[in-house]
Amino acid sequence: xxxxxxxxYFVLGHHGPRPDVxxxxxxxxxxxxxxxTQMGAAxxxxxxxxxxxxxxxxxxxxxxxxxxxxxxxxxxLLELFAAKKTRDALLGDxxxxxxxxxxxxxxxARARRIYWAGVLRSLTPLIWSKVRHAGLFGLxxxxxxxxxx
Amino acid sequence: MEISALEQxxxxxxxxxxxxxxGVSIRDELAARTGKNYSLGSVYSxxxxxxxKGFAASRQGEATPERGGRAKLHxxxxxxxxxxxxxxxxxxxxLCKGLKGAEMxx
Numbered sequence: 001x002x003x004x005x006x007x008x009y010f011v012l013g014h015h016g017p018r019p020d021v022x023x024x025x026x027x028x029x030x031x032x033x034x035x036x037t038q039m040g041a042a043x044x045x046x047x048x049x050x051x052x053x054x055x056x057x058x059x060x061x062x063x064x065x066x067x068x069x070x071x072x073x074x075x076x077l078l079e080l081f082a083a084k085k086t087r088d089a090l091l092g093d094x095x096x097x098x099x100x101x102x103x104x105x106x107x108x109a110r111a112r113r114i115y116w117a118g119v120l121r122s123l124t125p126l127i128w129s130k131v132r133h134a135g136l137f138g139l140x141x142x143x144x145x146x147x148x149x
Numbered sequence: 150m151e152i153s154a155l156e157q158x159x160x161x162x163x164x165x166x167x168x169x170x171x172g173v174s175i176r177d178e179l180a181a182r183t184g185k186n187y188s189l190g191s192v193y194s195x196x197x198x199x200x201x202k203g204f205a206a207s208r209q210g211e212a213t214p215e216r217g218g219r220a221k222l223h224x225x226x227x228x229x230x231x232x233x234x235x236x237x238x239x240x241x242x243x244l245c246k247g248l249k250g251a252e253m254x255x
Contacts, residue, residue, distance in 0.1 A: 070217075082190075083197050090193050092212070092219030093172040099215040122190020129194040133201075 068108045070098045074119040080143060081126040083133075094118060150202055152237050155195050158183060160234045163205060163226040171210065171221045172196075196224055204230030 075091065082090045094115060101111035134141070152160070162178045163170050170178075176192045179185060199205035210221035226234070 082193070085200075086193050086197060086222060088219045089172060089222035090189060092216035092221060093189055095217040095219065096173060096213075096215050118188060119190075121188035122193075125188065125191040125194040129197060 068102070068112075070095055070115050071112050074116050077123060078119055078126075081123060081130060083126075083129065090122075150204075150233060152199075152202075152204070152233050153195075155187070155191070156199055156204075157234065157237050159192065159195050159199065160204065160226050160230055163224055163230075164234075168223060168225050169210075170224050175224070199230065200224075202229075202233075203227060204233055 075094075078091055078094065079087060097118070098111050098115050101114050102108050104110070158179060159175060162175050162182075166174055166178060172189050172192055175196075176187055176189055179187055179192070196205060196207075200207065204227055205224050206227050207222050207224050210223045212218050212220040
C-alpha cells in the first residue's frame, strides 16, 4: 500500500538542508518536498525528518495536497483559440504562473481562480486576433480541425 | 508600417529585456513601467502581429516542469522593428514639441 503524499513547499534561508537527504519522519509518513531556494533554483522529491526541519532554516512553508494540474477546461479554451505558433508558449506561461500561485497563501483554489480569470481576460484578444487573420470561417474551420484531430 | 500604442510599448519592452523577454516577463515589465495590467492573451496577440509584420523575432527557450514541459518563446526586436519604433517615437516627439508643460498634462 502506498503512503499518502503531501507536497510541502518551503522557501529556504541560506542554511537549508542538503537536497539529497532521504529519511522518513517520526510519524512514518513521507512527504514530497519541493524546495525553492532564494536563488530560485528548484529541487524536487526528497524526504526530511522533523529533526531535519528543526535544523533547517525555513523562511516560509506552505502545505498542499498532491500537485494539481491547471483547470482543464480553461486550458482547453486557450488551446482552442491561441495562435498555433505561440500556443505552447502561452500555455506554458499560464502553467508557470499557476505553479507560482499554488505556492502562495490560498494555495491551489486561489491559483485556479487566478488562472480562470486570466484565461477569460485573454479570450477576447485571442478570438479577435484569430478572426482578423483567419476570418470567422477560418475560426470555425480551426475549431472543427481541433475537435476532429 | 504603422504600429499601435501597445505594439510600441511591447517593442520598447523587448529592448529592455533583450534577449530574454518572454510572455510573462514582458507583461510584468509593462505592468511595472506603465501601470497597465494586460492579459497574456493581449500580449501574445500583439507579439503575433509584430512577428507577422517582421518587427519581432522569436527563439525557443527551455522547457521546465513548472511550465508543464512547454518551452518558453523568447522575443527580440528585429532591425525593421527598431526602425518602425524609432519612426513612431519621432512622430510622438514631433507632436509634443512646442507644447507647454500644463498643456501636456491636460
